[in-house]
Amino acid sequence: MAEDDEDRADALFHALADRTRRDIVRRVLAGEHSVSALAAKYDMSFAAVQKHVAVLEKAGLLSKRRQGREQLASGDVDAVRSVASMLTELEGVWRGRIARIDALIAADHPTQPLPSHPDGPRKD
Amino acid sequence: MAEDDEDRADALFHALADRTRRDIVRRVLAGEHSVSALAAKYDMSFAAVQKHVAVLEKAGLLSKRRQGREQLASGDVDAVRSVASMLTELEGVWRGRIARIDALIAADHPTQPLPSHPDGPRKD
DNA sequence: TTGACATACAACCAGATGGTTGTAGGTTTG
DNA sequence: CAAACCTACAACCATCTGGTTGTATGTCAA
Numbered sequence: 001m002a003e004d005d006e007d008r009a010d011a012l013f014h015a016l017a018d019r020t021r022r023d024i025v026r027r028v029l030a031g032e033h034s035v036s037a038l039a040a041k042y043d044m045s046f047a048a049v050q051k052h053v054a055v056l057e058k059a060g061l062l063s064k065r066r067q068g069r070e071q072l073a074s075g076d077v078d079a080v081r082s083v084a085s086m087l088t089e090l091e092g093v094w095r096g097r098i099a100r101i102d103a104l105i106a107a108d109h110p111t112q113p114l115p116s117h118p119d120g121p122r123k124d
Numbered sequence: 125m126a127e128d129d130e131d132r133a134d135a136l137f138h139a140l141a142d143r144t145r146r147d148i149v150r151r152v153l154a155g156e157h158s159v160s161a162l163a164a165k166y167d168m169s170f171a172a173v174q175k176h177v178a179v180l181e182k183a184g185l186l187s188k189r190r191q192g193r194e195q196l197a198s199g200d201v202d203a204v205r206s207v208a209s210m211l212t213e214l215e216g217v218w219r220g221r222i223a224r225i226d227a228l229i230a231a232d233h234p235t236q237p238l239p240s241h242p243d244g245p246r247k248d
Numbered sequence: 249t250t251g252a253c254a255t256a257c258a259a260c261c262a263g264a265t266g267g268t269t270g271t272a273g274g275t276t277t278g
Numbered sequence: 279c280a281a282a283c284c285t286a287c288a289a290c291c292a293t294c295t296g297g298t299t300g301t302a303t304g305t306c307a308a
Contacts (some may be wrong), residue, residue: 004144007176009143009146010141010142010143011279013140013141014137014139014141014265016137016141017134017137017138017140017141018134018266019130019133019134022130022133025214026214026217029214029215029217029218029221030218030220031219031221031224033131033190034284034285035284035285036283036284036285038155040254041221044266044267044268045267045268045269046284046285047267047268047269047270047285047286047287048266048268050286050287051265051267051269054286055265058262059147067284068275068276068284069196069274069275069284069285070275070283070284070285071284071285071286075218077214077215077218080211080214080215080218080276081211081215081272083211084211084212086206086209087207087211088208090149090150090153090204091153091201091204091205091208092202093150093153094153094154094199094201094204096154097153097155107227115264120195122194142281142295142296144296155274158254158255159254159255159256160253160255162256168296168297169297169298169299170254170255170258170300171255171257171297171299171300172295172296172297172298174255174256174257175296176296177296178256190253192305192306193253193254193255193304193305193306194253194254194255194305195254195255249292249306249308250304250308251289251306251307251308252303252305252307252308253305253307254303254304254305254306255302255303255304255305256301256302256303256304257301257302257303258299258300258301258302259298259299259301260297260298260299260300261297261298262295262296262297263294263295263296263297264295264296264300265292265293265294265295265296266284266288266291266292266293266294267290267291267292267293268289268290268291268292269288269289269290270287270288270289270290271286271288271289272285272286272287272288273284273285273286273287274281274283274284274285274286274287274305275282275283275290276281276282276283276284277279277280277281277282278280278281278282278284
């Protein structure tokens, strides 16, 4: 709804739309890593990896904490879940469509309620 | 794992990293819309909307079917679910981390099993 | 057939993106 | 202190992105 939500969604999806950043997210979700430890894993400059980490931090997918001279990055699972919930909302929109289609079918064949749609909404 | 999967993930997340495209996805998940019907909803040229639709189609988030002179676009909920499953996989990585932390805590305090982590994995 | 509508696509442009190198500051170690 | 290391950030560059306009093709209706 709000403008800020769309900004946040833009930032989250964009942050995840790069395989290096997705890999970084995987690593920092599994445990804390310093920026240089992350940089050592990829065939690119330290500065490039640092920029990827900055993009992920701005999107809220990870946070950093200082320990001595190192900056330890840690993944934020809540941000991941918030993205997942956006997709769930989209799936809900689709379910509404199928429900409407089923209603039409039911209106056309009032005496024979069919098993609706083969890939229809799960009733769990 | 495979290179193609990463390409596909890039395309999917990138396609969703634009609010106009997310809005189009919402509409075509709710029901079929012609490209010009979609274009009428946004304050930009027809060609711009058409390019957004093309990006979504290449990513597999929608498909088109011709009907007369119109091209009807329809959302693909399976593509949305595949994105959701990528996020679920990420959340699984995080759960592994928490499990490891809990194991360490248990090893340190073998006689007093605490309720582990306040935001820990759900046991449902 | 002619005209109006729906789509596709090319060419172009400003700004963002993802990489590079270089410079500078803070922290640990010898 | 000096050297080594970790991080931050600016400047630069090629390419991609998201928008534009213009042109071409296909389809429906009069």
